[in-house]
Amino acid sequence: MKIITTGVAGTMESSDIIVRIEPKETNGIELELESDVMQQFGKQIEKVIRETLDELGVEAAYVNAVDKGALDCTVAARTMAAAYRAANSTDYVFKEVTKK
């Protein structure tokens, strides 16, 4: 997935996170994170964002995230929404299937 514009998803409400993704000329993900729970969960939030971008095949992007205590699933969901928006794509792919 190629990032071609700025994509933002999420809100500043409690339990949410705003993820902003922008194009980057060179390969790699440059991530800047601000969180109310940086000490405890900063590394985990960063891991979820990077893994989600990796699954989407995003190889180059600037990412800025402001976390308000989001769960991992919210971090992943907002990253997905921001990435698709930044890629100007609506060809959504949903791979994960809930096990029952």
Place this chain on the structure above:
Amino acid sequence: MSGRLRRSMLFVPGNNPGMIRDAHIYGSDSIMFDLEDSVAIDQKDAARFLVYKALTTLHYGSKELVVRINDLTTGLGIKDLEAIVRARPDVIRLPKTETAQDVIDCEREIERIEREAGIPVGSTGMMAAIESAIGVLNAKEIAFSSKRLIGIALGAEDYVTDLKTTRSPEGIELMFARGMIVNAAKAAGIMALDTVYSDVNNEEGFIAEATMIRKMGFDGKSIINPRQVAPLHAVFTPSERDLKKARAIMDAIAEANARGSGVASLNGKMIDKPVVARAQYLLDLYERSKSMPVEEV
């Protein structure tokens, strides 16, 4: 009919992470994640990702999980299905159902996605919300349109707009729609589920409406605020007096059966088959209610 209780079906806005996280703590029988009317048009994608990730990740215990998708004619509904069927909710709620064909079209897409994703075909339930004059007239055909249907529901806001009227505290404008829907559902052996009561600060009005729809034969109601769970469950819980009478009826019929007599009587009144069936339903409702305690909010 499924043994599951659906007294309270709590709507949760699909783009609100805090409410999605906490949805299971309020004690409603079902949680309905909403991708439709509570989500702004420019946030449909974000809500879809959020509900999808929540359902593939979070555990909601034994709660029934329902997702209200967008209408298939909008182009959004099919995108919702591609995501949500894979997240395997118990039920997909189809909005603005006007004909049996609407249900059949949605079912066809669900079945295709189930096959593509390796999900057992038929394991995704459906419910159809009827929200227009034509939909109400087609309630019977809609109720019989798919084996996946667990129930049909009334969506009153769009319905009264279609009728060019407004909602009143007494609900006189909904009498025909409610009558049609409850009859169609019962004829098809599925549940009848009532519309939301929007004035969350009017508990008295809410209880009056819930009492009426229970009397009409509805199995439950959509709600928009967790505060409505406890009063709604109270309405659907049989009273001590009713339970005592139901137990006495069951005892009398058991005694008659033991005597080899097909006729039973209680306090001088004959007990016939419908009386026994109603008593059994009441006791069954009570037993199932007991296993789903209401948590304090």
